[in-house]
Amino acid sequence: MSDRENRQVNISIDLAAIRHNLKRVRESAPDKKIFSVIKADAYGHGATRILPALADTDAFAVANVAEGNALRHAKTQKPILVLQGFHSTEQLSDCLRAGLWPVIHHMEQLAMLPGKSRGPELSCWVKVDTGMGRLGFKSEQVQQVCNKLQAAGVKVKGLLTHFASADRQADISTDRQLKVFKTILLKNVEHSAANSAALLNRPDSHFDWVRPGIMLYGANPMEYRSGESQEQSFCLQPAMRVTAPVIAVRELKRGDRVGYGGTYECSGPTRVAIVGAGYGDGYPRTVAAGTCVVLGNRRCPIIGRVSMDSMSVDISALSVNPPIDYPVTLWGHVSLLVDEVADRVGTIPYELLCSIRGKRSWHDPATEVNVRKISDN
Ligand SMILES: *Cc1c(COP(=O)(O)O)cnc(C)c1O
Numbered sequence: 001m002s003d004r005e006n007r008q009v010n011i012s013i014d015l016a017a018i019r020h021n022l023k024r025v026r027e028s029a030p031d032k033k034i035f036s037v038i039k040a041d042a043y044g045h046g047a048t049r050i051l052p053a054l055a056d057t058d059a060f061a062v063a064n065v066a067e068g069n070a071l072r073h074a075k076t077q078k079p080i081l082v083l084q085g086f087h088s089t090e091q092l093s094d095c096l097r098a099g100l101w102p103v104i105h106h107m108e109q110l111a112m113l114p115g116k117s118r119g120p121e122l123s124c125w126v127k128v129d130t131g132m133g134r135l136g137f138k139s140e141q142v143q144q145v146c147n148k149l150q151a152a153g154v155k156v157k158g159l160l161t162h163f164a165s166a167d168r169q170a171d172i173s174t175d176r177q178l179k180v181f182k183t184i185l186l187k188n189v190e191h192s193a194a195n196s197a198a199l200l201n202r203p204d205s206h207f208d209w210v211r212p213g214i215m216l217y218g219a220n221p222m223e224y225r226s227g228e229s230q231e232q233s234f235c236l237q238p239a240m241r242v243t244a245p246v247i248a249v250r251e252l253k254r255g256d257r258v259g260y261g262g263t264y265e266c267s268g269p270t271r272v273a274i275v276g277a278g279y280g281d282g283y284p285r286t287v288a289a290g291t292c293v294v295l296g297n298r299r300c301p302i303i304g305r306v307s308m309d310s311m312s313v314d315i316s317a318l319s320v321n322p323p324i325d326y327p328v329t330l331w332g333h334v335s336l337l338v339d340e341v342a343d344r345v346g347t348i349p350y351e352l353l354c355s356i357r358g359k360r361s362w363h364d365p366a367t368e369v370n371v372r373k374i375s376d377n
Contacts, residue, residue, distance in 0.1 A: 007358045008358075015364040060081070080100050124154055193207055198210075201222075226340070249274075271315050272313065275312075
C-alpha cells in the first residue's frame with residue numbers, strides 16, 4: 001500500500017478551474033504561444049492527470065528529462081521544453097528519442113553533443129542569464145553558443161530568460177533584465193521570458209512564448225498582501241482543495257492547555273475539533289497562531305502547535321458540533337486561499353501546493369465523469 005493511500009488528507013483537483021485559468025492566460029497574452037509549466041508534478045496537481053484541462057496549450061515545460069519522458073509516455077504530442085536541459089549523454093539520448101526541447105544553459109552540455117549525425121535532429125532553447133544569477137549564459141556568450149549549436153547540427157528554436165522579481169509590483173530589476181534581453185534578440189528564433197507574474201503585469205515581456213505556472217493552478221503570482229484580493233482582479237480560480245477529517249471533538253475549560261509545549265491556554269470554555277492532518281502530511285508546523293481552517297462555511301482558528309498527524313481547531317463559534325469524519329478545509333475554499341496560508345507560514349503558495357501529501361482525486365465537470373485515482377507516488 002502506497003504512502004498516499006494510507007493518508008486521510010484528501011486533495012481534490014478541479015480540472016474546470018485549470019481550464020478556466022488557462023483561458024485567462026490566453027486572454028492576458030492574446031496571440032502568444034503558451035508553455036504550460038507543469039514541473040514538480042504540476043505543482044502537486046498531477047501532471048499527467050490534468051492534461052485534459054490543458055488541451056488548449058501550445059506546449060509544456062517541465063524541469064527535467066525524467067518529467068519530459070513521463071509526459072511523452074502519457075501520449076502528449078505537443079512540444080515539451082525541459083527547463084534544466086540534459087546533464088548526461090543518456091539524458092541527451094532521451095531528448096532525441098522523445099523529441100524533447102532541452103534548454104542549453106552551460107558549456108558542458110555542448111561538449112556532450114555527438115556532432116552532425118543522420119539521426120533525429122535535436123531542437124533546443126538557449127537560456128540567457130539576464131540578471132537572475134541562476135541558469136544561463138551571459139548575454140555576450142549567446143551568439144557564440146548558438147553558432148556552436150548550429151555547427152553541431154542542433155536547431156536553436158529560441159532564446160529564453162527568467163525574471164528574479166517579477167512578483168514585486170515596483171521592482172526595477174525586471175526592467176533591467178528586459179533591457180538586457182532585448183539587446184540580444186536574434187533573427188529567425190523565438191523568444192520567451194514571462195512567468196505568471198510578468199504575464200499578468202508586463203505585456204512588454206510577452207515576446208513569442210509565455211511560460212505560466214502558478215496562475216494555471218489559481219494561486220496569485222504576485223507577492224501576497226493581506227486584505228487585498230488580487231486573485232479576484234486576475235479572475236483566477238483555485239484548482240486544489242485540501243480537506244482532512246474531524247477525528248474528535250473536545251470540550252476544554254478555562255486554563256486547559258492545548259498541544260505540544262502547551263503553547264495555547266484556553267481563556268474560557270472552548271470547544272475543540274481535532275483534525276486529522278499535520279506536518280507529516282506536509283501541512284506546515286510553522287503556521288502562525290490564528291491561521292484558519294474552514295468548517296462548513298466558517299473560518300475557525302488553529303490553536304496550539306500543529307502535530308505530525310493532527311491539529312487542534314477552536315470551533316467555539318459553531319452552533320453545532322461537526323460529526324466525526326466531517327471534512328475540514330485546510331485551503332482551497334473561497335474564504336481561505338492557499339495564498340493566505342502560505343503568507344501565515346512565511347512562504348509562497350508554490351511550496352505548500354508542492355508539499356502537501358494525501359489521496360488525490362481529479363474532477364472534471366466538463367466531461368461529467370468523476371475520476372478518482374489513488375496515486376502511488
Ligand atoms: C517555474 C518556472 C516558470 C513558471 O513560473 P510561475 O511563477 O509559476 O509562473 C517559468 N519559467 C521558468 C524557467 C521556471 O522555472
